[in-house]
Amino acid sequence: DAGITQSPRHKVTETGTPVTLRCHQTENHRYMYWYRQDPGHGLRLIHYSYGVKDTDKGEVSDGYSVSRSKTEDFLLTLESATSSQTSVYFCAIKGTGQETQYFGPGTRLLVL
């Protein structure tokens, strides 16, 4: 299995509070991704990174920001959480020249 961990695995928070999710990899892969999974929508890309300090938006980036200061860590921040951001969040990684993405175990976030 690809060495990907996500933390926390579960979180309950209140509307308006900031939340940061962490993705950590031990594979030294260049590409890292954040997705959200919602019923009826499959997985939708929030942001991705193609290197340290290099990030780009996905299809559902509003309300989210990311940072990548080290190869192994990719942080997703909800600056002010809303109930519509209740979801399961998955991180994925991919090596240069590869097409297959490898997924972490997910973080279940509930915004009350």
Place this chain on the structure above:
Amino acid sequence: GNSVTQMEGPVTLSEEAFLTINCTYTATGYPSLFWYVQYPGEGLQLLLKATKADDKGSNKGFEATYRKETTSFHLEKGSVQVSDSAVYFCALNAQGAQKLVFGQGTRLTINP
């Protein structure tokens, strides 16, 4: 734009039944195609993939053939088991892109 459409779920079958989950795509050029599987409470795992027309991906008794003429990548298995119960996602990686586009997922339940 690029998109993936999967058959509506949920799908419920009896053990040893034949399985087909339909997947069609829209993309320019020659995308690579993937099937991922998500078991309860887990992240996504690559099940199989195909990178060019007429390629057949296979794994764990599952098969899918890349059909450019019908823009399809249907997942099949000849005899399903209870342990195949999961959510299945079809996805594409557009030619030259670094991002996956997912279908909405199909939940499969196999009854003994």
